[in-house]
Amino acid sequence: MTQPADGPSTPLEDSIPACGAQHTPRGRGPGLPADSGDHRRPDEFADPALVVGLGFRPGTRAEQIVHAVESVVGDTAAISCLATIDRRATEPGIEAAAGTFGIPVIGFSAAQLAETDAPYRSPLTAQFVGTPNVAEAAALLAGSGELVCGRTVVDGVVVAVATAAGRPN
Template sequence: MRVGIGARPGVTAEEVLAAVDAVLPAGAADVRLATLDVRAAEPGIAAAAAARGWPLAGHSAAELAAVAVPAPSARVAAAVGTPSVAEAAALLGGGTLVVPRTVHGRVTVAVARGSEPWTP
């Protein structure tokens, strides 16, 4: 499962893990996190991935903007240069969205299932 993460700066690992745990389907295996490249450097996101042993990939705004998503946001596009972070990061490389963009406090998550290659 590929979990796309969008977050406010300064988010904690606990916030990220709580958001992921709230939406990750039961029995999910091969969990991988993906986000905007500048967010992948956020200590809370990196710490959340490390705490669970999940790979974390960061993608440029241009890469994420090229992904068609069901819920693009003009506000997000103005802020970070792509109309979607969580859904686009989850869907990058293909797959099927199984949990659409869901907001949990300062973290937004989306989950996709697919057989896309993984390159952290």
């Protein structure tokens, strides 16, 4: 189930939409065509220069990550990379998910993520991983653009989407 992030919001966070309509990714449902289900407006992710930031627990399966990403950006959006905290960047789940999309994984240190001006800030996340935000900060760092989809939680995977610099959406 896709749901907006819980927790306190800031004025900046309120200006960034949580994204992601439920859909059947790449026609993987029994007897369903590839384009069945709700989709975001096609113009929302028209720019192929999207980066996806992810936050997830250790041991998260590739299928969960792929489902979460496709639930947020759809199954036709071009993604240039997946980005996360460095300690998760080499996990089998994210590496396999990146392989499914044919893109690289980029990892950032907790210090790099903590220095990023991301809208959502969680004291609990800061306590456990050393940065108050992973998904949004990773998307912003990898894309060097602007956040177009704020922190969205899909089945335990946190997803955020940013544009690459020079390619506003």
